[in-house]
Amino acid sequence: MSEARPTNPSDRQNLLIAVVQSQDAEIAREALGKLGITVERLPSVGGFLGRRNATLLIGLPPEKIEQAQEVLHENCRQRVEFIAVPLESAPLPLPTPTPITVGGATIFALDVEHYEEL
Numbered sequence: 001m002s003e004a005r006p007t008n009p010s011d012r013q014n015l016l017i018a019v020v021q022s023q024d025a026e027i028a029r030e031a032l033g034k035l036g037i038t039v040e041r042l043p044s045v046g047g048f049l050g051r052r053n054a055t056l057l058i059g060l061p062p063e064k065i066e067q068a069q070e071v072l073h074e075n076c077r078q079r080v081e082f083i084a085v086p087l088e089s090a091p092l093p094l095p096t097p098t099p100i101t102v103g104g105a106t107i108f109a110l111d112v113e114h115y116e117e118l
Helices: 022-034 062-075
Strands: 003-005 013-021 038-045 052-060 078-086 095-103 105-112 115-117
Touching: 013 022, 013 062, 013 095, 022 038, 022 052, 022 062, 052 062, 062 105
Parallel strands: none
Antiparallel strands: 003 115, 013 052, 013 105, 038 052, 078 095
16 A cells, blocks of 8 residues: 655655765765665766766755755765867877866755655
């Protein structure tokens, strides 16, 4: 039997979807867990560099959104990595290391009007 929630507006829930680097995912998950926030982790792959990421699904009440975002900010850091970009003006296509910033957390916040536990 399924249970539909929430039943009244004061029971509103939110869903944060955070895309983080895989090396930061477990640290962020543990930090959120210490606050009593439930987190589900899904593996994902970044489009630009094809790097491994994790997508964290975070269900929480509205009053904990700011706290969760702060935890993600503290535990998901940005890094500078280098990619090889070929020089167009060179007689031979020699790759030149180019610095790019990766990491951090990309966070989407959604209001959840209805969900069911089966």
